[in-house]
Amino acid sequence: MKKLIIHHDRIDDPEKWVEICPFGALEVVDGKLEINAACKMCSICIKQGPKGAFESVETDISAVAKEEWKGVAVYVDHLEGNIHPVTYELLGKAGELARKLDHPVYALFSGSGIIRNAEKLRYYGADEIIVYDHPALEYFRIEPYAAVFEDFIIKRKPAIVLAGGTTVGRSLAPRVAARFRTGLTADCTLLEVRENTDLDQIRPAYGGNIMAHIHTPNHRPQFATVRYKIFPTPERRKEPSGTITRMQPAEERLKSRIDVREIRKKEQQMNLEDAEIIVVAGRGVKKKEDLLLIRTLAAALGGQTAATRPLIENGWADPRNQIGLSGRTVKPKMIITCGVSGSIQFVAGMQNSDYIIAINTDENAPIMKVAHLGLAGDLYEIIPRLLAKMTADPS
Amino acid sequence: MELMVCIKQVPGTSEVDIDEKTGVLKREGIDSKMNPYDLYALETAFRIREERGGTVKVISMGPPQAAAVLFESFMMGADDGILLTDRRFAGADVLATAYTLAQGIEKAGVPDIIVCGKQTTDGDTAQVGPEIAEFLDIPHVTNIRRIVAAEEKTVIVEMDMAETVEIMSVRYPCLISVEKNIYTPRLPSYKRKLEIGDREIIRLSLDDFSDRNELHYGLNGSPTQVLKVFPPAPNTDHDLVRGDSGHLAAYLFERLVERKFIRKDPV
Ligand SMILES: Cc1cc2nc3c(=O)[nH]c(=O)nc-3n(C[C@H](O)[C@H](O)[C@H](O)COP(=O)(O)OP(=O)(O)OC[C@H]3O[C@@H](n4cnc5c(N)ncnc54)[C@H](O)[C@@H]3O)c2cc1C
Numbered sequence A: 001m002k003k004l005i006i007h008h009d010r011i012d013d014p015e016k017w018v019e020i021c022p023f024g025a026l027e028v029v030d031g032k033l034e035i036n037a038a039c040k041m042c043s044i045c046i047k048q049g050p051k052g053a054f055e056s057v058e059t060d061i062s063a064v065a066k067e068e069w070k071g072v073a074v075y076v077d078h079l080e081g082n083i084h085p086v087t088y089e090l091l092g093k094a095g096e097l098a099r100k101l102d103h104p105v106y107a108l109f110s111g112s113g114i115i116r117n118a119e120k121l122r123y124y125g126a127d128e129i130i131v132y133d134h135p136a137l138e139y140f141r142i143e144p145y146a147a148v149f150e151d152f153i154i155k156r157k158p159a160i161v162l163a164g165g166t167t168v169g170r171s172l173a174p175r176v177a178a179r180f181r182t183g184l185t186a187d188c189t190l191l192e193v194r195e196n197t198d199l200d201q202i203r204p205a206y207g208g209n210i211m212a213h214i215h216t217p218n219h220r221p222q223f224a225t226v227r228y229k230i231f232p233t234p235e236r237r238k239e240p241s242g243t244i245t246r247m248q249p250a251e252e253r254l255k256s257r258i259d260v261r262e263i264r265k266k267e268q269q270m271n272l273e274d275a276e277i278i279v280v281a282g283r284g285v286k287k288k289e290d291l292l293l294i295r296t297l298a299a300a301l302g303g304q305t306a307a308t309r310p311l312i313e314n315g316w317a318d319p320r321n322q323i324g325l326s327g328r329t330v331k332p333k334m335i336i337t338c339g340v341s342g343s344i345q346f347v348a349g350m351q352n353s354d355y356i357i358a359i360n361t362d363e364n365a366p367i368m369k370v371a372h373l374g375l376a377g378d379l380y381e382i383i384p385r386l387l388a389k390m391t392a393d394p395s
Numbered sequence B: 001m002e003l004m005v006c007i008k009q010v011p012g013t014s015e016v017d018i019d020e021k022t023g024v025l026k027r028e029g030i031d032s033k034m035n036p037y038d039l040y041a042l043e044t045a046f047r048i049r050e051e052r053g054g055t056v057k058v059i060s061m062g063p064p065q066a067a068a069v070l071f072e073s074f075m076m077g078a079d080d081g082i083l084l085t086d087r088r089f090a091g092a093d094v095l096a097t098a099y100t101l102a103q104g105i106e107k108a109g110v111p112d113i114i115v116c117g118k119q120t121t122d123g124d125t126a127q128v129g130p131e132i133a134e135f136l137d138i139p140h141v142t143n144i145r146r147i148v149a150a151e152e153k154t155v156i157v158e159m160d161m162a163e164t165v166e167i168m169s170v171r172y173p174c175l176i177s178v179e180k181n182i183y184t185p186r187l188p189s190y191k192r193k194l195e196i197g198d199r200e201i202i203r204l205s206l207d208d209f210s211d212r213n214e215l216h217y218g219l220n221g222s223p224t225q226v227l228k229v230f231p232p233a234p235n236t237d238h239d240l241v242r243g244d245s246g247h248l249a250a251y252l253f254e255r256l257v258e259r260k261f262i263r264k265d266p267v
């Protein structure tokens, strides 16, 4: 563990240095520079402060017996037994991590009447699929779901636990991580493992403006959540592998103070995440009516339309079709952005797309650094000409 | 009805930049404001209070200057404010933040409903709420898009799941975290500012908690550690094309055909 200490003898004018901390964590108390609760341990003061005045020191901490924790576990995200595809992406990553450590891959599957779907998981490389099938797990309610998760962790002691950054994953993973007093890193975009089973976790911070490299050196298991479409889906294997183990949860742990009264299906809608081709309208589109141009292009390519936040805020497009940090993360085969500047918050939601095309009048727009193909031109001129070529005799 | 809302002070902008050479955060324009998502949590609590009566307390963990967001919430209508501040809380990750808040909430008295925002714009994890609930051993529900009713012993809520909406009742005491746009937040009122006068906030430090072990707070109590921060990697494979629109459209058309996004029909 690290701790910041201040060597006051190396600071001549405390007031002068208050400003170097961007988080306002330095203040002068009784003529001395002190660190307050705003400290983010970013180390800026060490680099920019007076030489040797700020120091980061290791404090002693009893280390966890890492060798007792073995395996990479994936929480199987599902709705009424229908497995969410993020699960397969995580199983692919888990396999990669586990091979490096020579550890097993576990899939934790809990619900009611789900056993029939467990077989599907056998085609994605899990060594053991642990199933808790019980009527009390019919709906996602936090206490029973956390209880079986806890039971699983106690019994298998995995070194690493991965969950999807879905509604359920984001509610369940922190609850269980807190129960084990361990760390949880949300929305990881890169995961690698060291030989000592320490997980290197990279995630965007401050709205995607910076990336943070995080680890959990003294606690097990190490929890991470990953959004859908961040990791590739592994190939479905030809032959099944691994075993299915049914576990019996303790009845008294399945009680809940939550009652599910009604479940309403939302009107079915094509999820933007599932689209293979997306055409995005940005503020370069001047009027609501002009969105027709974008929609026509999307339709001609058999794709979906999406928009940047300013258009959503204008009420021109459905909020569900916002891409970005506060919208959706997409990874289509192709994405064409039209009149989008490429703000970091937007890019955070689409930079993993296979092929990125940008149409922008400004060749210096940040999106041009992200795009595989950048067209420095006017969308109002390029798109109609493209559409004309697509409908005309192509030769 | 006792309500408590967790609010956080966050940087006023997320346009934080890193100096590529030194790896240091550039600090232009870092002022602070209330986490915008917490405005919806506050509004939710006010609506429940309007319905059932009672009080709305606000609680925040942060540096002394975070008192500003508590005062702002007073101007919106909060009754009491608690600030958890202590240099030993510095460097807290999700676990240590949630633990500190849970200790503070326990000290202040666990209310019927704790309301959290969906997420913060700086931490951006949406995980502090569920961890607080775990430490307090109370049920929690996230992604709430509507409060159907606050009844005698339970609150009935609508949870927004990917494909469904679930209506559930949750027994008190409980923690809920609410979606953005659940209700339109009210503006701080100048009139109320005058009424409040110099209302005091309650400041608590580690010494006020039932668990006074320093190792459970701040950086010491944080299992996750930030090794370093760095700017996102740029994509190096790009092709930038200039020229008149006819040329650009033709070029694009060719690329789309090449990559089989457009099929050239056999004539
Ligand atoms: C915490 C936070 C979260 C956010 N989350 C998101 C998010 O999830 N998603 C999101 O989209 N935004 C998000 N934003 C907003 C984001 O910062 C940008 O404001 C937004 O993405 C900009 O949208 P834009 O590119 O469409 O508009 P602009 O930045 O205004 O860019 C318009 C572009 O169109 C070009 N243009 C103009 N006319 C034409 C033409 N005729 N032909 C071609 N090009 C033309 C211009 O050169 C310009 O580059 C967030 C902001 C914050 C602070």
Ligand SMILES: Nc1ncnc2c1ncn2[C@@H]1O[C@H](COP(=O)(O)O)[C@@H](O)[C@H]1O
Pocket: B005, B006, B007, B008, B035, B037, B038, B041, B059, B060, B061, B062, B094, B097, B101, B115, B116, B117, B118, B119, B120, B121, B123, B124, B125, B126, B127, B128, B129
């Ligand atoms: N330091 C804090 N003080 C008070 N509430 C907080 C704090 N950090 C997080 N919260 C609450 O937890 C929610 C989720 O935060 P986060 O997990 O950081 O995205 C926020 O919307 C707040 O309601």
